[in-house]
Amino acid sequence: xxxxxxxxxxxxxxxxxxxxxxxxxxxxxxxxxxxxxxxxxxxxxxxxxxxxxxxxxxxxxxxxxxxxxxxxxxxxxxxxxxxxxxxxxxxxxxxxxxxxxxxxxxxxxxxxxxxxxxxxxxxxxxxxxxxxxxxxxxxxxxxxxxxxxxxxxxxxxxxxxxxxxxxxxxxxxxxxxxxxxxxxxxxxxxxxxxxxxxxxxxxxxxxxxxxxxxxxxxxxxxxxxxxxxxxxxxxxxxxxxxxxxxxxxxxxxxxxxxxxxxxxxxxxxxxxxxxxxxxxxxxxxxxxxxxxxxxxxxxxxxxxxxxxxxxxxxxxxxxxxxxxxxxxxxxxxxxxxxxxxxxxxxxxxxxxxxxxxxxxxxxxxxxxxxxxxxxxxxxxxxxxxxxxxxxxxxxxxxxxxxxxxxxxxxxxxxxxxxxxxxxxxxxxxxxxxxxxxxxxxxxxxxxxxxxxxxxxxxxxxxxxxxxxxxxxxxxxxxxxxxxxxxxxxxxxxxxxxxxxxxxxxxxxxxxxxxxxxxxxxxxxxxxxxxxxxxxxxxxxxxxxxxxxxxxxxxxxxxxxxxxxxxxxxxxxxxxxxxxxxxxxxxxxxxxxxxxxxxxxxxxxxxxxxxxxxxxxxxxxxxxxxxxxxxxxxxxxxxxx
Amino acid sequence: xxxxxxxxxxxxxxxxxxxxxxxxxxxxxxxxxxxxxxxxxxxxxxxxxxxxxxxxxxxxxxxxxxxxxxxxxxxxxxxxxxxxxxxxxxxxxxxxxxxxxxxxxxxxxxxxxxxxxxxxxxxxxxxxxxxxxxxxxxxxxxxxxxxxxxxxxxxxxxxxxxxxxxxxxxxxxxxxxxxxxxxxxxxxxxxxxxxxxxxxxxxxxxxxxxxxxxxxxxxxxxxxxxxxxxxxxxxxxxxxxxxxxxxxxxxxxxxxx
Ligand SMILES: Cc1cc2nc3c(=O)[nH]c(=O)nc-3n(C[C@H](O)[C@H](O)[C@H](O)COP(=O)(O)OP(=O)(O)OC[C@H]3O[C@@H](n4cnc5c(N)ncnc54)[C@H](O)[C@@H]3O)c2cc1C
Ligand code: SF4
Ligand code: FES
Numbered sequence: 001x002x003x004x005x006x007x008x009x010x011x012x013x014x015x016x017x018x019x020x021x022x023x024x025x026x027x028x029x030x031x032x033x034x035x036x037x038x039x040x041x042x043x044x045x046x047x048x049x050x051x052x053x054x055x056x057x058x059x060x061x062x063x064x065x066x067x068x069x070x071x072x073x074x075x076x077x078x079x080x081x082x083x084x085x086x087x088x089x090x091x092x093x094x095x096x097x098x099x100x101x102x103x104x105x106x107x108x109x110x111x112x113x114x115x116x117x118x119x120x121x122x123x124x125x126x127x128x129x130x131x132x133x134x135x136x137x138x139x140x141x142x143x144x145x146x147x148x149x150x151x152x153x154x155x156x157x158x159x160x161x162x163x164x165x166x167x168x169x170x171x172x173x174x175x176x177x178x179x180x181x182x183x184x185x186x187x188x189x190x191x192x193x194x195x196x197x198x199x200x201x202x203x204x205x206x207x208x209x210x211x212x213x214x215x216x217x218x219x220x221x222x223x224x225x226x227x228x229x230x231x232x233x234x235x236x237x238x239x240x241x242x243x244x245x246x247x248x249x250x251x252x253x254x255x256x257x258x259x260x261x262x263x264x265x266x267x268x269x270x271x272x273x274x275x276x277x278x279x280x281x282x283x284x285x286x287x288x289x290x291x292x293x294x295x296x297x298x299x300x301x302x303x304x305x306x307x308x309x310x311x312x313x314x315x316x317x318x319x320x321x322x323x324x325x326x327x328x329x330x331x332x333x334x335x336x337x338x339x340x341x342x343x344x345x346x347x348x349x350x351x352x353x354x355x356x357x358x359x360x361x362x363x364x365x366x367x368x369x370x371x372x373x374x375x376x377x378x379x380x381x382x383x384x385x386x387x388x389x390x391x392x393x394x395x396x397x398x399x400x401x402x403x404x405x406x407x408x409x410x411x412x413x414x415x416x417x418x419x420x421x422x423x424x425x426x427x428x429x430x431x432x433x434x435x436x437x438x439x440x441x442x443x444x445x446x447x448x449x450x451x452x453x454x455x456x457x458x459x460x461x462x463x464x465x466x467x468x469x470x471x472x473x474x475x476x477x478x479x480x481x482x483x484x485x486x487x488x489x490x491x492x493x494x495x496x497x498x499x500x501x502x503x504x505x506x507x508x509x510x511x512x513x514x515x516x517x518x519x520x521x522x523x524x525x526x527x528x529x530x531x532x533x534x535x536x537x538x539x540x541x542x543x544x545x546x547x548x549x550x551x552x553x554x555x556x557x558x559x560x561x562x563x564x565x566x567x568x569x570x571x572x573x574x575x576x577x578x579x580x581x582x583x584x585x586x587x588x589x590x591x592x593x594x595x596x597x598x599x600x601x602x603x604x605x606x607x608x609x610x611x612x613x614x615x616x617x618x619x620x621x622x623x624x625x626x627x628x629x630x631x632x633x634x635x636x637x638x639x640x
Numbered sequence: 641x642x643x644x645x646x647x648x649x650x651x652x653x654x655x656x657x658x659x660x661x662x663x664x665x666x667x668x669x670x671x672x673x674x675x676x677x678x679x680x681x682x683x684x685x686x687x688x689x690x691x692x693x694x695x696x697x698x699x700x701x702x703x704x705x706x707x708x709x710x711x712x713x714x715x716x717x718x719x720x721x722x723x724x725x726x727x728x729x730x731x732x733x734x735x736x737x738x739x740x741x742x743x744x745x746x747x748x749x750x751x752x753x754x755x756x757x758x759x760x761x762x763x764x765x766x767x768x769x770x771x772x773x774x775x776x777x778x779x780x781x782x783x784x785x786x787x788x789x790x791x792x793x794x795x796x797x798x799x800x801x802x803x804x805x806x807x808x809x810x811x812x813x814x815x816x817x818x819x820x821x822x823x824x825x826x827x828x829x830x831x832x833x834x835x836x837x838x839x840x841x842x843x844x845x846x847x848x849x850x851x852x853x854x855x856x857x858x859x860x861x862x863x864x865x866x867x868x869x870x871x872x873x874x875x876x877x878x879x880x881x882x883x884x885x886x887x888x889x890x891x892x893x894x895x896x897x
Contacts, residue, residue: 053778068699069765071805072707088785124781131781133774133834135789135797142788160798166706167801174773181769189762212754241701275674276641280682283704351641382704385729451778500689502682547694551656552755555685555695 001612002258005625008412009113014631015095018117021413025456026463033058036462039206039221040064041193041248044073045165045443046426047227048172049450055184057455059462062219063176063185064208066192066243066557071173074229074241075446078165079286079379081147081157082129082443084122089146093154095119102441103632105151105331106406106434107584107600109261109608112631113413114431121452122444126158128451132171136160147375149439150287151331157440162286162379168443172450192557194488195481196224196252196422199471203422207481209489211557214549216485218473222465223421223458226252227450230405230427232265234565234572235517236509238402239271239284245561246568249409249428257417258610258623260410260430262568263576266437266585267518268403269335272386272396273355282401283386285358286379287439290328292363292372293396295319295335297356301346307357307395318342323640331637333436333585333598336400340518341596343399355397364392400518404442406433406585407575410610410625414457415449418610423458425449430608435584489549492559497542501558504539505565511535512569516576521589525577532573533618536566570617578622581605602634642673644732648740649684651696653756661753663742677720677730678703678710681743697756703728705868708804711811712757713744718808718866726806726868746811750818750853761807763853764821771845772825774835787833800827802869809863809871815855820863822850823875830882840886840893847883 010021028036036059040051043065051063067073085098098119103110126144130136136158137145146155160167179185188208195207197218205220228248232238253259270285296315303310318338323330330338339356348354364372369392373380380391387397409417409424411431417424426446433441471477515521515528539562547553582591582598583605591599612621647668654661671680678700685695701709710727714720720730735741743757751759789797801824809820826843829835835842857876864873 049778056777067701068709068761069805071765071768072701072709074702074707076707077702077704086784126784127781128776128778130784130787131774131776131834133776133797133829133832135794135801135828135832136784138789138791138794140791142790143785160801163706163802166804167798170801174768175776175778177765177769178773178775180765241707242703243701276672278672278675278679278683280676280679281703382729385705385725385731388731388733455778498690500686502686544689544692546689546692552697552758553694554697555689 001621002418003623005410005610005623006412007111007625008414010413014112014116017113018120022456025460028459028463028466030058032466034060035466036060037062037221038458039219039224040227041206041225042073042227042229042426042428043067043070043176044075044227044229044426045169045172045446046428046450047225048169048176049447050225050227050425050454051185052172052175052179053451053455054458055179061179061185062188062221064188064191064193066190066211068190070176070187070189071170073169074244075169075443076166077241078443079162079284080149080288081159081164081440082125082168083149083156083440084126084158084444085119085156086123086126088144089155091154093156097154098122098156100632101152102432102438103434104637105438106436107598107637108434108602108606108629108632108634109264109583109627110432110434111627112629117453118432118445118448121448124452125444125447129168129171132175134160134167134171147288147291148329150290150329150335151438157288159288162376165443168447172447193228193248194251194485194560196255196419197477197481198255198419199475199477201420203419204471204475205473205478207478207485209485212552214489214551214553216482218478218482220471220473220478222462222470223423225423225425225454226409226428227425228428230408231568232402232405234509234569235402235513236506237274237279237282237513239268239282242281245564247561247564249424250564250568252409252417252419252422254613256419256613257422258410258612259407259571260608260610261407261575262572262611263516263579263586264406264435264584265402266332266404266406267336267400269332269339269400270358270398271401272383273350273352273399283382284401284403285383285396285398287332289358289376289379292367292375293328293358293360294362295328295356295358297342297347297349307349307359316347325640331436332439333587336518337587339400350397355399357395358398359395360391404437406430406435406437410608414460415453416457416461421461423454425454435586489556489560492543492545492556493549495541495543495545497544499542499544501543501545501555501562504535504543505558505562507535508562508566508569512572516573519587519589520576522577525573528573529570529577529618532566532570539563539566567617571611571620574618574620575609575611579605579609600636644671644673644735645669645737647671647735647737650740650742652744653696654753656755657752671732673731673733675732676703676728677714677732678728680732697758699758700728705729706804708806711746711759711806711808713746713811715742718746718812719868724868724870746807748810748816749855750816751807751810764805764807764818766853767818767822767846767849768825770849771838771842772829774829775838789833793831797828797832800824800871800875803871804869806868808866808868810854812862812866813855814860814862815858817857818850818854819857819876819879820867820871822846823879824871826879826882827875830878840882840889843879843882844886844890847879
């Protein structure tokens with residue numbers, strides 16, 4: 001078990017570290033690259049970019065996804081855009097400013113060296129994606145257009161209508177497809193990772209389940225990358241795609257990879273409020289809407305008049321009032337909590353009084369309907385489909401929802417987990433966003449990890465392994481892991497209880513949302529920690545999975561995912577209870593200023609909380625990685 | 641919220657690729673009109689599990705019309721009765737109590753049924769692998785503003801790039817052709833300055849991969865009406881014209897090298 005965490009931060013001044021690292025990194029000769037097999041699990045932005053690039057370099061790559069095609073990963077749903085410190089608008093942006101914004105946005109709970117590298121390579125991502133044919137928005141002169149996003153005072157966000165994630169993912173998917181066509185990558189679709197295999201302390205490969213036949217097989221490799229996305233679906237209702245889950249990360253965690261900051265989960269301020277109990281997921285309305293939409297609630301809590309009949313003087317534009325310099329663009333956690341407080345006080349709008357207004361009438365008056373349609377047309381259409389109301393004439397109703405998870409597998413500067421040979425990239429790792437992620441920074445991070453970081457750090461790891469033999473899939477560790485996987489899945493089928501996996505997932509989600517959501521308290525978390533093991537016990541005794549394990553069985557797939565969500569949920573609540581401070585998205589009600597803002601405790605909590613698995617997620621083993629701020633000023637975050 | 645009752649569903653069930661399929665009837669009660677169509681199916685599946693029956697298998701993921709995973713022929717229409725949207729964006733407010741709803745998988749030779757309502761669309765991936773990309777290995781790209789792209793060109797590329805790869809166009813086509821899908825990808829890449837170097841090589845390779853797997857296009861236009869992203873038939877025209885040109889251009893390019 002690990003007791004000390006070494007982030008392996010290279011020497012030198014902050015802006016020289018990445019260059020120093022690359023200058024010293026060991027390389028694999030082009031002819032030798034084909035002797036190495038690298039497994040990439042996940043083909044979202046992080047996985048597809050990594051797999052394609054590693055194959056271009058000459059490594060043999062096997063890529064795995066549970067989706068039917070690499071084009072479908074959850075990354076496809078990202079709407080708003082991707083940040084890069086290009087300073088194309090000449091508005092004062094720079095690598096340093098993006099670095100500082102990201103550190104500050106993360107409320108000083110991320111590692112300076114990683115974040116600075118992210119800001120550095122951000123500029124290369126845009127070049128790469130444009131070369132790939134991503135149709136970013138353009139000005140009439142033909143240059144790239146930018147917009148601004150929450151938590152920044154410059155316009156550095158590149159976008160492709162409201163479908164930026166789709167266009168970036170298609171770019172990476174096409175590049176990956178080219179490699180598949182050339183034979184550089186073998187793609188295993190509809191195949192789910194169910195375990196990670198460790199031999200003599202090194203990651204030797206993975207065990208997967210074919211979702212079409214239920215067959216369980218092993219795959220050995222020199223290195224394995226987890227690019228398997230975030231765990232927001234632990235809340236049941238979230239903006240994540242329905243199939244996003246924590247299984248890959250969790251199985252790695254159980255085999256020795258440390259899990260960092262599990263309680264850092266982001267609640268996005270602009271989602272369509274829940275309409276009824278049968279709801280299966282929530283839909284995000286891109287934060288970019290806050291560029292032109294004004295957020296307000298009626299000043300009078302009992303006001304049920306339609307929005308257009310409430311005079312200006314009786315509206316509370318609370319973000320503009322509370323945070324004059326950032327206004328409607330205040331950081332996500334700040335905006336979300338402000339909305340929750342007003343709704344809790346009865347100022348909510350809509351039939352269930354569970355939303356706030358996002359009003360475009362001023363923007364339409366100022367810019368004209370055409371410009372607004374050009375910028376947000378497809379988002380408005382999406383809203384109308386779901387809510388049945390026209391946002392050109394009635395304000396949108398929005399409310400915060402779970403959206404992104406900053407926590408994830410602990411990684412060092414090389415994106416290596418605590419299992420040698422196992423890497424984590426994209427939303428699956430914990431690295432760059434601290435306690436809160438800024439908008440348009442996840443796409444940037446996923447592509448940075450996959451295109452520009454892993455190819456260097458993996459070569460550095462592989463070089464010394466040249467011509468050394470690695471364990472094959474007949475090694476007892478693989479055989480054992482396969483047997484355990486068989487047992488696990490037949491176990492779910494054999495419980496033969498009375499309740500479906502979805503039922504348990506919904507109940508689990510309610511507990512996590514109520515006690516480990518937007519506001520957390522000691523009392524609430526303790527309650528959650530007493531309720532969770534009981535519900536998990538029920539799950540183990542009373543689960544019902546119909547069908548068999550020999551053909552497509554989505555109920556069975558779901559059972560495995562819910563099992564892992566339960567264990568993760570316990571760890572999240574533990575972590576939230578332990579962190580006795582408020583920082584970023586982690587808001588402990590006991591720790592707030594008189595004005596209700598987050599009160600950080602740098603004395604005791606200026607660290608990453610990383611957990612070793614003990615087999616019992618109620619009693620994990622905590623190791624702290626201290627965070628040192630040498631360049632960014634450790635300051636109270638303020639969007640006022 | 642209004643409750644919809646007595647929905648009579650006829651759902652295609654098929655145990656596996658080679659099994660014979662059949663329609664199964666279910667009556668669904670108490671569905672909120674705010675629910676989505678897939679949430680209605682979730683509700684039915686929950687009930688089936690409680691009745692110790694196997695849940696109906698169907699593909700879905702984002703549930704917001706962008707990933708292209710969901711499918712379904714609903715009363716004979718790909719993605720159901722609402723134009724310009726996917727099955728997951730269809731809401732129950734479109735239906736009323738007592739309605740009969742027939743639910744089938746995509747029916748096309750190139751999309752074999754896997755189970756129940758789930759089909760295999762990897763034939764689309766084969767088309768992209770054949771040439772639906774721009775060769776630009778990581779690392780060597782010039783500054784993004786070096787090559788200007790006129791806004792109308794970027795917009796046209798984006799219109800085509802909006803395709804979500806759902807396969808409705810193929811399912812709606814009497815011939816099971818994939819011209820709209822293939823044309824959309826070709827039009828996205830072939831209008832951009834970055835896509836010019838491989839323009840004719842791309843169209844040739846992709847059209848051949850398409851012809852190997854799908855039926856041939858006879859200009860019915862059903863594809864575009866079924867398309868949730870309303871991809872225009874113009875993309876097929878561009879594909880055909882570039883394909884014709886490729887026959888001479890590719891030869892010339894070769895003889896020069
Ligand atoms: C609605 C929405 C809008 C967003 N908008 C923005 C935005 O505008 N800008 C921004 O920067 N970020 C945005 N984000 C966040 C961003 O989209 C994600 O953080 C990012 O795309 C994650 O990419 P990824 O590659 O890490 O993972 P994903 O895209 O989630 O990919 C995960 C991959 O792993 C595979 N996988 C997972 N588990 C397994 C397993 N066990 N076995 C096999 N395969 C597995 C999946 O099949 C998939 O291929 C948004 C997120 C949401 C929910
Ligand atoms: S062209 Fe339209 S119908 Fe065909 S795959 Fe693309 S989005 Fe679907
Ligand atoms: S589920 Fe993604 S488009 Fe329908």
